[in-house]
Amino acid sequence: MNRLVTWTGRDCERGSGGVLALALIGATLTVTFLGVPLLALLAVGQSVQNAADAAALAAADTASGAIPGYPCAAAAEAARLNGAVVEACALDGLIASVTVTRTVAVFALRSSARAGPPP
Numbered sequence: 161m162n163r164l165v166t167w168t169g170r171d172c173e174r175g176s177g178g179v180l181a182l183a184l185i186g187a188t189l190t191v192t193f194l195g196v197p198l199l200a201l202l203a204v205g206q207s208v209q210n211a212a213d214a215a216a217l218a219a220a221d222t223a224s225g226a227i228p229g230y231p232c233a234a235a236a237e238a239a240r241l242n243g244a245v246v247e248a249c250a251l252d253g254l255i256a257s258v259t260v261t262r263t264v265a266v267f268a269l270r271s272s273a274r275a276g277p278p279p
Contacts, residue, residue, distance in 0.1 A: 204264050209271045211242030212260045216275035219249060219256035224277060231256055 218238035219231040227234065232249035235258045239246045244260040247270065251257075255276030262269050 211244035212271040212273035216273035220275040
């Protein structure tokens with residue numbers, strides 16, 4: 161005798177919880193592996209901006225005579241101490257404009273700052 165096997169709704173869904181769990185784990189890992197490096201780049205970007213600010217302040221202080229030396233050399237040293245390299249340095253009277261860069265992995269992060277006496 162042949163028996164007719166009928167499937168109920170519960171039997172058809174057997175194993176779907178495992179598939180859902182694997183999909184959730186895959187989505188979580190994808191977000192983690194893509195999100196963490198991007199957030200790290202944001203932090204490095206802020207440190208590049210800090211390096212540009214420090215370099216501009218050092219150049220402006222040197223240009224005003226508050227500290228001895230050459231303005232762009234002082235900017236380069238301040239940028240180096242903050243892990244960046246001066247790309248451009250310009251003086252307009254006592255106002256210093258500095259652009260610095262820092263390379264992280266394959267990304268070149270660039271930031272600019274201006275500093276000088278108050279108006």
